[in-house]
Amino acid sequence: MSQEVSSLAQSYKTTIEIADTKASALKKSYLFYILSFVTRGLAFAFFFPLLSLMFSETFVLNDALLWFGLIVISTIISLSFHWVALNFNYSTDLTDVTHNLRVKLGNKIKTMPLQRLNKYRTGELNAILASNVDQSVLHMGVVAGMGLEAIIVPFVIVFVTFFINVKMALAMLIAFPLSIPIYKWSRGRTKQEKIDNAKVHATLEADTIEYLQGLPILRSINQVGKNAKNLQDSIAQAREVQKNGVFGITMPTVVMITLVEFVFLMVLSLGALWIADATITIATLVAILVILGRLSEPLANFLSITGVLDVMETGFKHIQGVLKQKDLEVKNPIKVPKVFNIEFKDVDFNYLDYNNKAINNVSFQIKENSLTAIVGPSGSGKTTITKLIMRYDDPSCGNVEIGGINTKNMTQIQLMRYISVVFQDVYLFDDTILNNIRMGKPSASDDEVQIAASKAYCHEFITRLPNGYETKVGEIGGNLSGGEKQRISIARAILKDAPIVILDEPTSALDTQSEVAVQNALDELIQDKTVIVIAHRLSTISHANTIIVMEDGKINEQGTHKELLDKKGKYYDMSKAQQRIKQWNL
């Protein structure tokens, strides 16, 4: 029992927390709900004298009208309070709560370390920002109203009944203690069901995906349809598990529905006994039975309310999970670099949930306006280095400095102003091409955008599009080829004109035709910049000022192309292997 109370109290606390600045409006609504349901309980309580009168031999119109009038008045008061309480559900306060919550979430996503953000799948974030917010907020008024009704109305009725007939009040009380263990039992059962169900459905989901993805192969070896044993088994299994649980699912619901009838029966039996020894009149019994019928609906609602409460609370838990993420710390004093050399000083870095260091005691210097290439097998820490320059998250040890200033002493926005990145996968926004390029410099004029586009070798194909620069990209880039998208992203970087340029295998995903154009665009971008490039094809970086060869999170060797070849180390081996592949012929 105390557990239930505490969980309801918890729900209340949570709700107030969500409401935040609008909490007072919400509290006001709750208060009016309470007032409404107390008066409603009173209205029902007045049924006793009225019905007793109507069922007695001595019906007096004026007395009846008096009681009826009292019922009408308390009903009107109750409904008016209810009306005021309901206002919150339709108020701008409620929509403001959703709005503010989403703004807060959006800000958090903007400022939390990318590493933390990447822990969330896009679908998850979508669920949190879109549906969870709705779930936790939009129903908080209605659900609270239903919950309060289920508790307060019966309470007031029983309370008033005590003054009319103690025995009958006691009889009514039977319903409540009974409903709690049943309610608990049903929750417990459904929880177990949920676990079993979740398990079998997870298997079913995995097998379904496997079947669908594997269909080309499965078909070629005739393992489809009823021969797809895994899938058919887990389909059957899902039915089996649910079948075994059918009692657990249906029983509590049915018991809960029937509970009220059971109480009805109990009260009736007791009433019959008491009438026999003339402790109460038949008129009172009828009145009590009529009112008892009224308790049934709120009680039955109780089960469904707790379901919604669960949904609300899980929703809010997810929301809070995001809101509680720490922002990247910005240390005082905030400093502004004058030059753009980059230095790593004894840097260690661990990814979340990984034991091994992705970067282990790495130190190097990159001169301003030089070209530095980072090479090495995947997982060796190449990309991690570039991520740390952008403050994807902070190193566990050591410092990253730009122009002699620790990146922690810069605001995120300031730091990002110094860096342009060209990724392997280009992300274009569902907006016009013009605006996609202009992102690089929001204040840029149309002319400036076009100049950048020309430099990135995309002016020509853009003008050939149906609406030219005004063409909408479509959510994932629509019909643009990989090379065209890449050039748009380079135009964006050219327009931004940041002193540091990071290239992360920018041409590896392209077909030959696009490659040349993208290469030309890159040539434009990197002039007079501090450039860091992650490259797989070693031939493209042979002119770099420095090549850093990474292995297992450490710097294996570094130097110019020639120096490294002469050294006959790791770089030499990689280079030879690539030359062999070039000779390959079908």
Added chain:
Amino acid sequence: MKKQIKRKTGLWAILVPVNFEIRIAIFLASIGAISLIASLTLLSFTLSNILDGTPIKIFDIEFDLFNTVIALAIITVIAFITRLSAFIVSHLGAFRLEQILRTDLSFHLSKVPLGYIISTGSGALKKVLKDDVSALHVFVADSTPMIAKSVVAPVFTIIILFIVDYRLALASIFVLVVGGTVMSFAMKDSVEYRVKYEESQTEINKAVVEFAQAMPVVRTFDDGSESFKKYNDSLFSYRKNLNLWMSKTKTSAKFGMLILTPLTTLLAILITAIYLLNNGTLELSSLILALFLSTGMADSLMPLMWLNNLIKKSQAAALRIQEIMDIDDLPETKDSKIPNDISISFEKVFFSYNKTGKRALKDISFKVPTKSITAIVGPSGAGKSTVAKLIPRFWDVTQGSIKIGDIDIRDISNDNLMDIVSFVFQDTFLFADSIFNNIKMANPNASNEDVIEAARAAQIHDFIESLPNGYDTKAGERGANLSGGQKQRITIARTILRDNPIIVLDEATAFADPENEEEIIKALANLMKDKTVIVIAHRLSTIKDVNQIIVIDEGKIKEIGKHQELLNNKQVYFNLWSNYKKAQKWNLETKEAV
């Protein structure tokens, strides 16, 4: 027009297999609901007769209070049992329906063109197989008892009330009618606003996805303000539309909600009763009955709305299921023929992905002699992979024909065709099973030595041996962490073991994993030994020595010939080649380079 008719029949048509359970469940639930009404009716008469001092008699049993209690107890037990059985029957029906639909869908999907599955995507199909089917489960399991409660019970109540006392019946209906009318006004007005609200909800979804996905880019490029603006805009429009919808509906919705509280119905009955009592024309039994039963009607309205919602939701799910079931099977010949050799020929092939869409391939004709290698080249989007995917019949040609030897591939049964053609595309797929079984599945009759031999040829044997569990290591999504190249080579081993005479290959496969290029290349070389090969080529250097190069652009064949011949032509291939050469020579360099 046609679609609309389908929409109406969709849900019920799909439920046909479990009609039996649904009917039984509704029947049982109705008995439960009616028996309760009956018990309350009996009770009202008993009580009023006790008040009058003249107990009623049914079948010679005198219904004093004690007998009534016993009767009520029996009826309550009956109601409990029928309800429980109704729930159980409907749930069992729901479970059965799930299995039927999932099995049917999985069978059907094994017969539709593979192209459909690939272009629809396993994610979308999974949603139908799992989530949409589950939605129907909910409908069958929960709606049937609901129908009894929200339809059968109120109808019976009204009938009985009218029989007992039409004036009280009218009084109790009066409130319902007023409330219902007001509510329906709220609904009617709101549709347009609700649609707008739902649209802005979708907007938010889109904005969130973009905002979250693009965060790395957002942070480097626009300090967040631009894309955040979009997200923000969607929030503002959401709030505006929600407010608008609420303000339009709020008065009537609130009014309806309040008037439909049971209290108002009871008030109407009471005042009518007081008036009638005063006139002396009211039977006490009728009053008790009306007080017991009338509020049940108001209570049934909410579930009714809920039911309506559920039907709508289920209908959408049913429609998506039916859409899949409506896809035509890939036609399968009854009289499968065996080709006389393993050459391939395209004869005036035209192809479009959908009946009205533009042609992806136009008038493609070429021949690939037995055990020769043909490369298909062209810019991206030219139709290279379409040509390749027509050979294993991912789709059927729209016009013309593709032959293996002298036989049209449509005259070869699917099983036979799959014994002739193997394909290796970039997307690898391993099953949640041991590596050994993942390879062996290609040929269940293969010996252990055969499997290991295939793994050797695919350059993956040593790696597998190096794993702690060797060949028993679990693979697949839920298995070991294999790199793209390792997975690729396991699938190549599978194809080698399969040993089909025709190989359709995407050359990009070789470069899926830069670190293992060398191994994959060797594996592919072993795979192609003594086979008829069609390869989609990206790196032109690799195809210098193939028997035949087909240059495709905009769905048409531009040139066919050998490398040197095509270079001499100085046309499309020549341009591709010089571009390729240029790209290979490129070197990153800044002016400032020291």
